[in-house]
Amino acid sequence: MPLSGKIGLALVGFWILAAILGPLVAPYPPGAFVSEEVFAGSTSQFWFGSDFLGRDVLSRLLVGARLTMGLSAIAVAIAVALGTGLALTAAVGPRWLDELLSRAMDTLISIPSKIFALVLVAAFGSSVLLLTLIVAITYVPGNFRIARSLAVGLARLDYVEVARARGEGRIHIALVEMLPNMIRPLCADIGLRFVFIVLLLSGLSFLGLGLQPPEADLGALVRENVSGLAEGALAIMAPAVAIASLTVGVNLLIDAATQGNVK
Template sequence: MTSILRAVRRLPISGKVGLVLVLFWIAIAAIGPFIAPYPPGSFANEEVFAGSSGQFWLGSDFLGRDVLSRLLSGARFTVGLSAVAVTIAVCIGTGFALMAAVGPRWVDELLSRAMDTLISIPSKIFALVLVAAFGSSLVLLTLIIAITYVPGNFRIARSLAVGLVRLDYVEVARARGEGRLHLALVEVLPNMIKPLFADIGLRFVFIVLLLSGLSFLGLGLQPPDADLGSLVRENTSGLAEGALAIIAPAVAIASLTVGVNLLIDAATQGKAR
């Protein structure tokens, strides 16, 4: 605990701002639906695109639903789904990278060429094709988004793993007869974790933006579920009025991604120093 507090104190102002934003959205994702003043799907106000008031802090949307309640509920899907997707992408990509680094040459060539092929396809186009082919249920959407970002993580993880495999302590472990699984999980992986943290944060930001983009196009979460991108899409008719129903979720997406970027940048600079 003391070391964590010491690390937080060493962060620059931008890093502390990023940390506050990240912790805020994690808390909202965890408890948001439980503190929402109204059920997210209830028609609480007869006036559509109403402004802020004591009863409706962020106004109402195009159907008269409470924007704050829907925002608190939508944040859980955006943060939770993105966190699960980035975990899957990193586990698969890093696992393949370790196989390529410690396995036979042909395994490295096969995996590298396959990932090069996938990464040559723009991520949004790749995700759109998969969503159109297999649908956008919660589970499928999570898997599709995760698969989209496996190649990028694989390239970063492989470059780290290949460099570590050539070091003396790994050669010593190989000389004393350790198997490839031991080399990958005990000798190489622990020394990759810290450099991978920055990539994990960036993948999370990319996934949040991709999920929001898919939802804005109507290919993300389907009603009655809604993430932050869905909230922007369904209230676009209020843009001319400057309705909070469209401004609030857009600001939420921006603050989440900016917060993660600020924290990553500060943490990376701290390690560099």
């Protein structure tokens, strides 16, 4: 594995551990007012200082990382399952179904993802469940296009034709003959979708349309402490660096994997 891949793996591994164990080792309850000073600097008591209400930034950061990574992982799983499922259906189904699904996805993908998500959030609200579904649906078309291009190419190969000649059904061909040979390129797409969803969720939260108080993901932590930007407060710098390091780490790991250097 190249150095960039090792750095990416270390960053991703760190944030996975933070998401799993962070809330258990957080020094204070995330909503507790523990400091008399707002936007305090780093001290032995508050490693990342305090936020605009005197809450411990480190504790809120660890809980926010779990929400950001958890919701993003669930959303990307839904998006990939729907997109790949529809792509396989289009590849093995009749031509009219392929055309119908492809044109529908082309229509959706022509709408910028943030605008599409903003419209859906404004229409249906931003509870945790709805927000996850909205973000997932936003990225279904992108996954569909990649999965369909892979599936259509596989559908013309000899071993798939042999399966058809044996009388295998469309479901068997899609799930047994084609899907296993799509896994590796789809894994790279899953990583990219995860990055896009992290950024979209953080962007929506920064605009006040994501998770609502008292819940707070990394984007919400940036928004609620934006008044400390002029002071360079750790309360705003820490979640911003967390978002950047997470997305950069995933990108470095994907880059190493797609180059075929991950052993």
